[in-house]
């Protein structure tokens with residue numbers, strides 16, 4: 001495996017890899033790089049505004065209070081879960097915080113920063129302005145800090161509460177992403193990671209903004225979420241712009257590949273980890289039938305579809321603008337996943 005997940009220059013296995021062909025300025029039907037709107041950096045005040053440069057370490061008090069906003073734990077609203085013993089209910093909120101922080105750390109360390117490193121070092125050969133390449137270094141620092149403060153907070157919570165995180169080494173989204181890559185040729189893995197990073201960086205802002213608006217949790221947790229949301233606002237702008245540069249660089253086959261894949265990648269990022277939530281609820285004394293009922297009612301396909309469409313609305317707009325859904329099979333794929341109306 002190469003240093004930047006298969007995306008480095010001169011990879012012998014890159015026969016198909018679209019990124020290996022991107023040291024040229026492809027002029028697809030949508031235009032060329034030269035015709036794109038100029039890149040406007042969102043990082044002009046990064047030195048003063050980035051969390052890693054300006055926010056203090058967030059420290060939990062001895063009594064951490066409510067570990068995670070109840071209104072952001074979907075199963076917590078179900079009558080069977082509301083009826084759990086108070087210590088189990090509190091444990092449920094704590095595990096949700098762990099699940100969220102673990103997801104964040106793994107996303108930043110295991111996917112996003114590999115890709116951002118590839119952009120900054122030029123091993124991902126999409127032609128971009130020099131300022132954009134430099135800004136990728138700032139994102140790299142931001143994401144490392146987000147991963148770090150997530151791990152730091154998990155450790156503090158465990159220390160204060162004595163509750164061990166019940167998280168698997170490989171979160172649900174990483175398992176699904178790995179399974180998706182396994183269905184493709186090995187030399188496509190790097191391109192898939194790049195597309196997934198664009199998805200996660202343009203969706204994460206929506207979920208973080210929602211979370212950070214809540215004040216119904218201990219202050220240090222809300223502060224960490226706010227720190228992250230502010231940084232991710234800049235990352236969102238960056239990757240929305242990066243998508244246009246990438247798209248202009250892709251040939252027909254690569255555009256079709258990407259257009260068909262985006263809906264599944266959105267799904268992978270947003271799908272709740274039902275197996276993990278289900279086994280946790282079993283551990284609190286709910287029977288298998290009761291757990292199945294909670295999951296079916298809380299995460300109905302209608303609810304999940306509405307959530308995915310709402311959270312992905314900005315990205316879906318960007319994909320419409322570049323006409324990604326005009327690629328053969330792409331619209332069907334988005335419709336079948338409930339992301340576009342039939």
Ligand SMILES: [Fe+2]
Nearest residue numbers: 108143146232
């Ligand atoms: Fe982040």
Ligand SMILES: [Fe+2]
Nearest residue numbers: 143201232235
């Ligand atoms: Fe980010």
